[in-house]
Amino acid sequence: MDYIREKTPPVREDRLGACQAFGGSCCDLASQSKKGCLYNNNRTFSQSQGCQLTLSLAILNTIRDSVIVVHSPIGCGAGMVAQAGTAKDWQKLRDPNAFGLRWINTNLDELDVVNGGEEKLRSAILYADREYRPSAIIVMNSCVPALIGDDIDAVIEDLQKQVSARIVPVHCEGFKTKIQATAYDAVYHGVLRHLVGVELYEGPELIIPDELEELKEKYRISHTVNLLNVSSMSRIDEQELVKLLKSLDLNVRILPCYAHPDDFADSFEAALNVSICATHDDYFSEHMKTKYGIPFILETVPIGIANTSKWLLDIAKFFGIEERAQKLIASEVRELDAALAPYREFLTGKTALLGGGEIRILTTAELLHSLGMEVLGLRGFHFDRYGESLLEQLLEDVPASERAIINIGAGQPFEQANLLAKLKPDVFVGHPGGNGWANKQGIPVFPLFGQTYNYMGYLGAFEVARRLTRLLKNTSYSRNVSRHVGLPYRKDWYDQDPFSYIDQGAADQGVAL
Amino acid sequence: MSKFVERPKYVCALGGAVGTLKVLPRTVPVLHAATGCGGNVALALNQAAGYLGSGYCAGQALSSTNTSEREIVFGGEDRLTEQIANTIKLVDGDLYFVITGCMVEMIGDDIRNSIKKFDSGDVQVIGAETGGFHGNYYKGYEIVLKTLFRDFVEPKAARDSKLVNLWGVVPIQDVFWKGNIALIKDLLNKLGYQVNTFFGDGETLDSLKNSAAATLNIVVSDTFGVEAAQVFEEVHGVPYLTVPFPIGDHGTTSFLRKVGSALGIANPFVEKVIEREQAHYYSYFERLADVYSDLDLQRYTVVVGDSNYTQALTRFLADDLGWLPELVVISDFLTDEQQDTVRSNFTGYESGILPELVFDTDASNVGKYIARHWGQSSGQKYFSGFNPGFIVGSAIERDVAEKLGVPQLTVTYPMSNRVVLDRGYAGYTGALRLTEDLLSVLVGSR
Numbered sequence A: 001m002d003y004i005r006e007k008t009p010p011v012r013e014d015r016l017g018a019c020q021a022f023g024g025s026c027c028d029l030a031s032q033s034k035k036g037c038l039y040n041n042n043r044t045f046s047q048s049q050g051c052q053l054t055l056s057l058a059i060l061n062t063i064r065d066s067v068i069v070v071h072s073p074i075g076c077g078a079g080m081v082a083q084a085g086t087a088k089d090w091q092k093l094r095d096p097n098a099f100g101l102r103w104i105n106t107n108l109d110e111l112d113v114v115n116g117g118e119e120k121l122r123s124a125i126l127y128a129d130r131e132y133r134p135s136a137i138i139v140m141n142s143c144v145p146a147l148i149g150d151d152i153d154a155v156i157e158d159l160q161k162q163v164s165a166r167i168v169p170v171h172c173e174g175f176k177t178k179i180q181a182t183a184y185d186a187v188y189h190g191v192l193r194h195l196v197g198v199e200l201y202e203g204p205e206l207i208i209p210d211e212l213e214e215l216k217e218k219y220r221i222s223h224t225v226n227l228l229n230v231s232s233m234s235r236i237d238e239q240e241l242v243k244l245l246k247s248l249d250l251n252v253r254i255l256p257c258y259a260h261p262d263d264f265a266d267s268f269e270a271a272l273n274v275s276i277c278a279t280h281d282d283y284f285s286e287h288m289k290t291k292y293g294i295p296f297i298l299e300t301v302p303i304g305i306a307n308t309s310k311w312l313l314d315i316a317k318f319f320g321i322e323e324r325a326q327k328l329i330a331s332e333v334r335e336l337d338a339a340l341a342p343y344r345e346f347l348t349g350k351t352a353l354l355g356g357g358e359i360r361i362l363t364t365a366e367l368l369h370s371l372g373m374e375v376l377g378l379r380g381f382h383f384d385r386y387g388e389s390l391l392e393q394l395l396e397d398v399p400a401s402e403r404a405i406i407n408i409g410a411g412q413p414f415e416q417a418n419l420l421a422k423l424k425p426d427v428f429v430g431h432p433g434g435n436g437w438a439n440k441q442g443i444p445v446f447p448l449f450g451q452t453y454n455y456m457g458y459l460g461a462f463e464v465a466r467r468l469t470r471l472l473k474n475t476s477y478s479r480n481v482s483r484h485v486g487l488p489y490r491k492d493w494y495d496q497d498p499f500s501y502i503d504q505g506a507a508d509q510g511v512a513l
Numbered sequence B: 001m002s003k004f005v006e007r008p009k010y011v012c013a014l015g016g017a018v019g020t021l022k023v024l025p026r027t028v029p030v031l032h033a034a035t036g037c038g039g040n041v042a043l044a045l046n047q048a049a050g051y052l053g054s055g056y057c058a059g060q061a062l063s064s065t066n067t068s069e070r071e072i073v074f075g076g077e078d079r080l081t082e083q084i085a086n087t088i089k090l091v092d093g094d095l096y097f098v099i100t101g102c103m104v105e106m107i108g109d110d111i112r113n114s115i116k117k118f119d120s121g122d123v124q125v126i127g128a129e130t131g132g133f134h135g136n137y138y139k140g141y142e143i144v145l146k147t148l149f150r151d152f153v154e155p156k157a158a159r160d161s162k163l164v165n166l167w168g169v170v171p172i173q174d175v176f177w178k179g180n181i182a183l184i185k186d187l188l189n190k191l192g193y194q195v196n197t198f199f200g201d202g203e204t205l206d207s208l209k210n211s212a213a214a215t216l217n218i219v220v221s222d223t224f225g226v227e228a229a230q231v232f233e234e235v236h237g238v239p240y241l242t243v244p245f246p247i248g249d250h251g252t253t254s255f256l257r258k259v260g261s262a263l264g265i266a267n268p269f270v271e272k273v274i275e276r277e278q279a280h281y282y283s284y285f286e287r288l289a290d291v292y293s294d295l296d297l298q299r300y301t302v303v304v305g306d307s308n309y310t311q312a313l314t315r316f317l318a319d320d321l322g323w324l325p326e327l328v329v330i331s332d333f334l335t336d337e338q339q340d341t342v343r344s345n346f347t348g349y350e351s352g353i354l355p356e357l358v359f360d361t362d363a364s365n366v367g368k369y370i371a372r373h374w375g376q377s378s379g380q381k382y383f384s385g386f387n388p389g390f391i392v393g394s395a396i397e398r399d400v401a402e403k404l405g406v407p408q409l410t411v412t413y414p415m416s417n418r419v420v421l422d423r424g425y426a427g428y429t430g431a432l433r434l435t436e437d438l439l440s441v442l443v444g445s446r
């Protein structure tokens, strides 16, 4: 893969043929996805979703010692007001002196739409540098400047000469794609072009070459992995994964979330890139391979016992230490199984519907199954080849899962409401941000992720079991709310096919690009 | 020419439109915008406004065309028509209000071409251009109100002399809007008037539809909703009164006198109401008499926020509570003329306090103004600085409060560190809530 010579990355509709609208059974999706006919599906009624820009912030919000300049009208990226508090706390978990989230909006108005906004961008970047002296200034481009033709790269190139911070452009204009996850490519594109690389990293200075030191250094690199974290995980998740990798005697460098801009400079000095989510990292991993020859592991998320073990084994295989890993896994699993026994007893037979990112829901489904629960359906934000292989795995691992309903779309709580009304699961496992709707239907909600809780690794499997059990011990809140408020949809909606507003025929019409 | 904003305390006009419409009863906003605009504002509205929630049909449920580059080759009007039709089919509402994001306006879509196809339907569809580049949240509030007044409020020949409309408490941007509206309504009820509040408890769309029967539009702001009130007057002939948002005895007493005189209510009656309210207010306020002095609860104060809140808070702190709110930073976008009007609300304090007033949109500058106003210690033995200090502002001011080591209470947007349901700070009763909250911060570690 080599897109980084371009100023902007491709969108995922084009790069991965990702699908954003589908409804049917898991079996249908698996077969249609193989035929590659899902790419143009659309909705004739849709509900709001996020864009590349809003999701880019999930990573960018976390980068320490940087300032974010959102080049847009005053609203884009406004969600930062809700995240500033936690961003600061969580940055401090990595560096007690971290400042937290600092951002500037260029506030494009009616005049700028006519005259262009480059001057405002220029002044914002200069202000950011002067006011904060950060290590990096991250410039996010939005719809309006893209439409008026602002050349942000030219502005940045020019200013880089007078500004000491690294200026990193992120091309994340919302209107370019419906696949929000394109955001990750946009962020990594900027990171790869402007933060990763030899030209930034000077390496340990050796005045007289010391062969022993050099050998030691080589050895260290050959046992170093980049653990590519995601902003939806917690520090506790990170610690659990680091603990597992360390017990295989590996050095771990954590990127990109909560990293310092300088941490990227020598990130090519690693033996392996270890992703924990393909949706998040395929663009970065592939490019690190093309540019620096670093192989990667991208298959699965270490969520649930089976996937954590698989993740560890894949890594161990690379380093030729499978046997050690097998031993570690065996002892971890033995201990965990014993701890899970009372929870399995409680959870067995309980039913669930899950919603969120494709990788996360498919692995979480496996976890729930392993706890004795039955997965009635899945709702994924989008679907692409990485989901395809995990879905196949799920179909193999979980008996009767081919009958489970699968619905693809970001948000779209109207489809969710219809599904919940029909399937009546004991619990909805949902992506934070839209879980109120299920509560209002009287269905208790377990958040799919949370940045203060543990979900990953063996410890995470235990925590999920424990917290699910806690949730189901008292479901009064959702029950009470559902008795007194309703959802906005007309009654007859619940009698209709939940996928009535998905136009799967769009594929035949050939939408113009 | 406007400039960039460092850590803005508002979303865009589109966000203001969504926010205003999501809390209007039985109203369904239909967004014609790029893919992410709906989700973008949802986060800012739901999680930075006291955990407001998604509302009836907003948040992720907000109807939205999610227009992306691949669809705009042919313009987005057909897609919008389809979206409106299907929203009506699927979502139960009485009024469907189309709003736009920047991108569809820039590619030249005319929402009216889609809206007019629904002219003869059972439900009403109206709309307005609300793209983010038109301004901030307040602008969106203003645009929505104007559109409602022109296209939804029915003309009325007769006036109801005992009915008034209440505007200017901007939903969501004023995180306590629900409580504040109820408190102000209660005061107006005590003056003998019925009040249409539109966004308050127990309201219906009918009260909005019939609001041209009111005898006066009371705009509880010198900046927000004023343009809309002018439109109301133009279209429906109902005059308006602008009056500062009131918190506490001094602010509210002057509020009641102003409203009373505009409505032609006999003075003694208004004074009677004031007297009764004051008696109740001070019967609680007096409880602090011991602790106020024993713990020395007087503070130098910085007030940061919008032009509605800052003037109300400052007057309350200075004239009711006896604090020293010597510095006020107002973060609104205001014209020079508006700044002058706003400035006039910070004078004539009974306490004699004359706060330094700064108009600045950039959050980092608050610390600099504090240093300028109170000076910075350079280790000298005798020094009078911002101590004992207190910051009343938004969650963003926590940074500067932390840096200076002073307590802070979040009262203005954004508010990610408090949960707000029906709490309000307006009027006499609201000021008691505010006093509880302010002083609880000070005794919190005891």
Ligand code: SF4
Binding pocket: A051, A052, A053, A054, A072, A075, A076, A077, A141, A142, A143, A144, A172, A173, A174, A175, B034, B035, B036, B037, B038, B040, B101, B102, B103
């Ligand atoms: S879709 Fe465009 S205008 Fe809307 S929030 Fe995203 S970047 Fe901003």
